[in-house]
Amino acid sequence: MADTHITQAQQQADLQKRLWAIANDLRGNMDASEYRNYMLGLIFYRFLSGKVEDYANQLLANDDLSFAAAYAQPEIQAGLKQEIVGTLGFFIEPQYLYSALVQDIHDGNFDIEKLQSAVNAVQDSTIGQDSQDDFRGLFTDMDLSSNRLGSTVAQRSDLMAKVMLNLADIPFDADDLQIDALGDAYEYLIGQFAASAGKKAGEFYTPQQVSKILAGIVTLGRDRLQSVYDPTMGSGSLLLRVGDSIPVAEYYGQELNGTTYNLARMNLLMHGVNYARFDVYNGDTLEDDHYDGQSFDAVVANPPYSANWNPDGKLEDERFRKYGKTAPKSKADFAFVEHMLYHLRADGTMAVVLPHGVLFRGAAEGKIRRYMIEQDNVLDAVIGLPANLFYGTSIPTAILVFKKNRTTKDILFIDASKEFEKGKNQNNLTDDQVEKIIQTYADRKDIEKFAHVASYEDIVKNEFNLNIPRYVDTFEEEPPVDVDQLVADIHQTDQELAQSEAAFSQLLNDLVGQNPDAQQQLTKIKELFGDD
Incomplete structure (x- = not known):
């Protein structure tokens, strides 16, 4: 059991470390509050996507159909969507699943506008549902049109694709993690962003x-x-x-x-x-x-x-x-x-x-x-x-x-x-x-x-x-001072100081005896520090 605990703790630490390393890819010229919104938004979107994909696969477990194939059939599509929204509160079409977007990146068919359509579709799926207020505006702060991501659509697309691919390599599902580590890793990132945010944290x-x-x-x-x-x-x-x-x-x-x-x-x-x-x-x-x-x-x-x-x-x-x-x-x-x-x-x-x-x-x-x-x-x-x-x-x-x-x-x-x-x-x-x-x-x-x-x-x-x-006295009394020892210490210090001064004086006299010009230098030293 102890070994399992160590493994799980290490697993969580590794996940947190990898996520923070990915977050640093977004830094560029952005401050912590800006790149926080993109990083956490993408992780959250992947989490939502995984929830839909896993639940759809459960519903279709007894059918010889993938989620994409089932959703493509009109007689199945409406009921499948209704069932997922009723349970999860939202829906993501197969074409907008995180895994599908990653495949688009590999195929060279991805751009940031498709990602924008995907996150918009999450909110749209909740309209008229009990979950509408809970999902309204969730991705508002992930501004995919911002020039801080790049001056062109292609540049912004490349940056988001890079981060999405990095996130795709990290296991998010419970079977891989064996613990509820994702939520804790998410909060770890919030804490790391807080540490970088100064007074706003x-x-x-x-x-x-x-x-x-x-x-x-x-x-x-x-x-x-x-x-x-x-x-x-x-x-x-x-x-x-x-x-x-x-x-x-x-x-x-x-x-x-x-x-x-x-x-x-x-x-x-x-x-x-x-x-x-x-x-x-x-x-x-x-x-x-x-x-x-x-x-x-x-x-x-x-x-x-x-x-x-x-x-x-x-x-x-x-x-x-x-x-x-x-x-x-x-x-x-x-x-x-x-x-x-x-x-x-x-x-x-x-x-x-x-x-x-x-x-x-x-x-x-x-x-x-x-x-x-x-x-x-x-x-x-x-x-x-x-x-x-x-x-x-x-x-x-x-x-x-x-x-x-x-x-x-x-x-x-x-x-x-x-x-x-x-x-x-x-x-x-x-x-x-x-x-x-x-x-x-x-x-x-x-x-x-x-x-x-x-x-x-x-x-x-x-x-x-x-x-x-x-009400709570935390005063720590100082230990009593040994006056006799203090006087002895002072006397000892005075003696050591006198010895040092004598040695320094002798050193100066030796210097004068060896160098005719040193007398003038000695006079200047005495003017600065006194005759003693």
């Missing part, structure tokens, strides 16, 4: 280890979830991490950035989440709450830190009304928290990553924080994370955990700021460190210099300031 990617902490916390004590919701879902990685922890029936999410929204839908599908099991929406969560009135078993998020928003009129909104104050115009952090709490079921758990400022800033934020603790009693834990974990920002962050069914008013504080290993560009959390944080939250016990369960009275004494050092 935080818009679409939460580091895997941070996602594991949030997922581990919201799934504690449960063997399944009916629903999980992320109001700022980015590429969907956090939603999927919850699904990795325990079975999830339905995934919900909202994302403002259209490109990132497309990426999330692809990511969900690539991880085997059928279109009927997710409901995601492209829009501004705070301005346009697509899920108004709905609540979810678990709510997770890594929202944009201290983002601008428009608080005008928001106290009339059910999500924000009871707090009496709105989050500042330039800091929407608590607006996201209020939105998430509104959508959390009474017996659910919510975990959100936020900048440390939400723990202690005053004015309106201070009043909101106090209401959540004093009136609603929903804040369950504060977990301080190390700095420089996230792409695009080095600031330290904290995970805030909320529950609505709390029976006590104490709050668990965990200071995990030193739980990291240094990486090339970002700090990283190890699996052991992730497990330590989750287990500490589950145990809810004091651990010296790491965790403390603060009483409500302590919180009140600190005027609802949640700055972690007020």
Whole structure:
């Protein structure tokens, strides 16, 4: 069994390495966000194509017909297409299958316009189906007419053909991979693109280890979830991490950035989440709450830190009304928290990553924080994370955990700021460190210099300031200084310095005795450094 695990892990690592090498063929003059769209779009198209081809072959297993031959017969075509669309939610004609396009490349019959027709046909096949919204605009960001791919159709065709042939050499089907590696490899690429994207990376990617902490916390004590919701879902990685922890029936999410929204839908599908099991929406969560009135078993998020928003009129909104104050115009952090709490079921758990400022800033934020603790009693834990974990920002962050069914008013504080290993560009959390944080939250016990369960009275004494050092003392006392040894060391240093000065002086005198011109040089040295 161990050998199989090693083989599978190596298989996955090899797949990720090969995919990233292919991605580099597209670099040219494009930045990471541009070639990401082409690379991930092509992988996704090949994945969809393989799904159609495999399912068609299953349907035709008892017939002596290929998919292409069966589809060419009018009496079979309509029923075959209907069956595939009904199950998969989309359809790809045999001529547009990835394998058919690769054959066209080998035969010299391929051009980029045919690829454009192929991706357009995927969306067209969903029109009027339940899956229409889930597939609409999926390939919008893969602009095959862009001059960045080449100044002519022939140049663009050659570049896409090169990448498609490279992808064709990689096994994508489960029999070859033996593990669900493709979805993980896809997410690996998203992470690699995030590492190359600078400040923009935080818009679409939460580091895997941070996602594991949030997922581990919201799934504690449960063997399944009916629903999980992320109001700022980015590429969907956090939603999927919850699904990795325990079975999830339905995934919900909202994302403002259209490109990132497309990426999330692809990511969900690539991880085997059928279109009927997710409901995601492209829009501004705070301005346009697509899920108004709905609540979810678990709510997770890594929202944009201290983002601008428009608080005008928001106290009339059910999500924000009871707090009496709105989050500042330039800091929407608590607006996201209020939105998430509104959508959390009474017996659910919510975990959100936020900048440390939400723990202690005053004015309106201070009043909101106090209401959540004093009136609603929903804040369950504060977990301080190390700095420089996230792409695009080095600031330290904290995970805030909320529950609505709390029976006590104490709050668990965990200071995990030193739980990291240094990486090339970002700090990283190890699996052991992730497990330590989750287990500490589950145990809810004091651990010296790491965790403390603060009483409500302590919180009140600190005027609802949640700055972690007020509750977890991580001060390391310096060892006592041996004064006698220090004096002896200083005396020894003085003696060594005197000896060095004497040796240098003798060296200068010897130099003068050997060289008549040296006296003038010695005088200049003394002017610079003094007679001593």
